[in-house]
Amino acid sequence: MPWYLYLALKQLFPTGRRFPFFTAISVLGVTLGVALLVVVMSVMGGFGYEIRRMITDTQGEVQVRGDGQVLVEQPEELRAAIAAIPGVAGVTPNAVGVGLLKFENKSAFPQIQGIDVRHIESVANLNRFILKPDTLDDLDDDSVILSSQLAVALGARRGDKIEFYSLLMIEKLQESETMLPRELRVAGFFVVGHQQLDGNTALVTLRRMQDLYGLGHSVHGFNVRLAPGEDAATAAARITAALPPAAGVQAYPWTDSFSDFLWVLQLEKNMIFFLLLFIVIVAAFSVTSSLLISVVRKTREIGLLGALGGRPRQVAACFCTQGLLIGGCGTVCGLGLGFVLLWLRNDIVLGLARLFGHQDVMRQFYMVTQLPSHTSGLDVAKIVIFTLVISTLAGLLPAWRAARLKPVEALRHE
Amino acid sequence: MSEHVLAATGLRKTYLSGDRRIEVLRGVDLAVAAGESVAIRGESGSGKSTLLNLLSGLDAPDIGSLRWAGRTPAADTRARFLGMVFQSFYLIPELDALANVLMAARILGVPGAAGRARAVELLAKVGLAGRATHLPTQLSGGERQRVAIARALMNSPRLILADEPTGNLDEATGDNVIALLLGLCAETQTALVLVTHNAAHAAKTSRQLFLHDGVLK
Numbered sequence: 011m012p013w014y015l016y017l018a019l020k021q022l023f024p025t026g027r028r029f030p031f032f033t034a035i036s037v038l039g040v041t042l043g044v045a046l047l048v049v050v051m052s053v054m055g056g057f058g059y060e061i062r063r064m065i066t067d068t069q070g071e072v073q074v075r076g077d078g079q080v081l082v083e084q085p086e087e088l089r090a091a092i093a094a095i096p097g098v099a100g101v102t103p104n105a106v107g108v109g110l111l112k113f114e115n116k117s118a119f120p121q122i123q124g125i126d127v128r129h130i131e132s133v134a135n136l137n138r139f140i141l142k143p144d145t146l147d148d149l150d151d152d153s154v155i156l157s158s159q160l161a162v163a164l165g166a167r168r169g170d171k172i173e174f175y176s177l178l179m180i181e182k183l184q185e186s187e188t189m190l191p192r193e194l195r196v197a198g199f200f201v202v203g204h205q206q207l208d209g210n211t212a213l214v215t216l217r218r219m220q221d222l223y224g225l226g227h228s229v230h231g232f233n234v235r236l237a238p239g240e241d242a243a244t245a246a247a248r249i250t251a252a253l254p255p256a257a258g259v260q261a262y263p264w265t266d267s268f269s270d271f272l273w274v275l276q277l278e279k280n281m282i283f284f285l286l287l288f289i290v291i292v293a294a295f296s297v298t299s300s301l302l303i304s305v306v307r308k309t310r311e312i313g314l315l316g317a318l319g320g321r322p323r324q325v326a327a328c329f330c331t332q333g334l335l336i337g338g339c340g341t342v343c344g345l346g347l348g349f350v351l352l353w354l355r356n357d358i359v360l361g362l363a364r365l366f367g368h369q370d371v372m373r374q375f376y377m378v379t380q381l382p383s384h385t386s387g388l389d390v391a392k393i394v395i396f397t398l399v400i401s402t403l404a405g406l407l408p409a410w411r412a413a414r415l416k417p418v419e420a421l422r423h424e
Numbered sequence: 425m426s427e428h429v430l431a432a433t434g435l436r437k438t439y440l441s442g443d444r445r446i447e448v449l450r451g452v453d454l455a456v457a458a459g460e461s462v463a464i465r466g467e468s469g470s471g472k473s474t475l476l477n478l479l480s481g482l483d484a485p486d487i488g489s490l491r492w493a494g495r496t497p498a499a500d501t502r503a504r505f506l507g508m509v510f511q512s513f514y515l516i517p518e519l520d521a522l523a524n525v526l527m528a529a530r531i532l533g534v535p536g537a538a539g540r541a542r543a544v545e546l547l548a549k550v551g552l553a554g555r556a557t558h559l560p561t562q563l564s565g566g567e568r569q570r571v572a573i574a575r576a577l578m579n580s581p582r583l584i585l586a587d588e589p590t591g592n593l594d595e596a597t598g599d600n601v602i603a604l605l606l607g608l609c610a611e612t613q614t615a616l617v618l619v620t621h622n623a624a625h626a627a628k629t630s631r632q633l634f635l636h637d638g639v640l641k
């Protein structure tokens with residue numbers, strides 16, 4: 011080991027001394043920064059991962075639809091054609107629209123999704139999201155399944171009959187035709203865990219949807235479930251290529267329809283990373299100041315190293331290395347602490363909730379009792395690299411000060 | 425001249441302090457033969473440390489010539505050619521006695537088993553065989569200076585420059601350190617330039633000089 015690395019190690023971890031206090035304080039700062047970065051990035055990654063999974067779990071990974079508002083006229087033929095394409099595990103037709111729901115004196119204007127109960131299970135396991143004891147089997151042509159918050163807004167309970175007006179009906183009303191609303195029975199509720207879907211969505215059968223919106227046998231498109239391991243974008247391209255051009259439809263990966271949302275998610279994560287990185291930067295300032303103090307305190311020893319034949323750049327390397335070592339130790343400890351915190355995250359959250367007696371409130375409002383976590387290797391690599399670079403830079407100023415010292419003057423230093 | 429380990433002629437050094445010029449050295453001549461020991465005495469502020477800095481090549485004279493064993497001094501040959509001992513020891517506080525001695529060799533290249541053995545042997549010679557793993561803070565002043573002497577001898581230099589090595593030590597300890605230093609230099613045929621205030625210590629060297637008014641007599 012070159013002498014300057016040896017000395018850097020010895021100065022950080024002196025022989026025989028019980029506990030390297032200065033080093034520990036500097037390392038602690040970096041540790042906290044790294045731990046926080048890992049925890050926050052992982053939890054944010056967890057939420058993002060859950061949302062992505064929730065989207066693909068409910069809608070499939072690929073959507074096939076016509077350009078604009080083009081309807082698919084022969085849905086059964088096309089469904090079979092898509093199902094036969096390699097890599098496709100399931101296909102279900104869909105039709106969507108908005109409608110007016112009324113119950114007693116309350117009304118709402120939700121997104122209505124028509125689902126094909128014969129095929130929906132091949133794409134989305136909706137039963138997972140439907141509150142017990144109801145199941146998808148309870149949905150028939152005269153019933154509706156409401157999203158949880160929509161049900162709360164309407165004050166509707168299971169078995170209640172709610173009135174339904176489609177846009178088509180409202181148009182007809184304008185032409186002063188009298189029209190009775192369709193009565194639908196509430197067959198159940200679902201919770202997906204995504205604000206947008208849970209707030210304002212109602213599920214009816216595809217047949218009811220086609221009837222209410224005058225679609226005939228047409229549908230708006232298809233949701234496609236891919237075989238495990240298939241990439242959504244390449245599969246979508248393959249499906250588009252395999253479909254007859256006459257059908258006038260195209261396949262889009264789910265990431266296309268949610269690109270703005272995914273972009274915001276990524277932006278949010280990048281912003282948080284950038285902000286939390288400042289903790290590491292502040293910790294690096296404390297590394298700089300403690301190394302600067304060390305340079306001043308050791309001025310005469312630095313002079314001696316010069317007298318013994320040490321070159322200025324080696325002296326500089328000695329201090330830069332100390333910055334890097336502190337950063338390295340902080341990174342290792344921070345990763346360890348971060349993963350321990352992540353591992354214990356649910357106990358910590360529950361403990362805090364219990365401590366403040368808000369356990370039920372939390373369950374009610376966040377509808378999560380589990381904090382999600384998904385650590386990406388790329389995030390960890392980013393954290394490690396940034397921390398090491400920043401802490402090495404932190405050693406640069408002290409290193410430069412040390413290298414500039416002239417042995418004669420340093421040795422005379424009182 | 426080439427038998428001289430150290431040959432300095434006409435060394436001059438002037439410091440500028442503010443707009444005042446301090447002529448510290450005004451033409452110092454000094455020749456030290458191999459294995460010879462020379463004592464330099466002088467009042468405080470007479471320029472003894474300045475002179476040693478010039479002799480060690482750490483500082484450059486305004487004018488004058490200096491030869492190390494007949495060669496031009498160079499920074500990268502210093503550590504092999506000469507060893508230095510200072511008034512305040514300058515041991516590295518994080519390193520134990522043995523590592524401090526080894527540091528002199530380590531800077532020139534990673535020491536092998538032979539270097540390690542030599543450091544152990546030198547520690548034994550300065551009477552600190554049992555203290556190899558002690559940190560400087562666990563050693564007395566005299567013991568620290570012994571470690572510094574071992575370090576100065578580590579690279580088998582031809583010359584040792586000692587700047588008031590007993591300045592921080594009590595009299596009895598100082599006497600012992602000087603006896604040790606002179607003994608080791610004689611044993612290893614290493615030349616010694618010893619700056620000291622102590623007439624008795626100076627008397628033990630083979631030649632005594634005075635630095636006065638910027639010249640050596």
Ligand SMILES: Nc1ncnc2c1ncn2[C@@H]1O[C@H](COP(=O)(O)OP(=O)(O)O)[C@@H](O)[C@H]1O
Nearest residue numbers: 439440441448467468469470471472473474475
């Ligand atoms: N870097 C410097 N700048 C200005 N004056 C200096 C410097 N170094 C030494 N001197 C002056 O030179 C004189 C000799 O100093 P020094 O060689 O340390 O004396 P000694 O070692 O004999 O006590 C002193 O007056 C001191 O103040």
Ligand SMILES: [Mg+2]
Nearest residue numbers: 472473474587
């Ligand atoms: Mg002096």
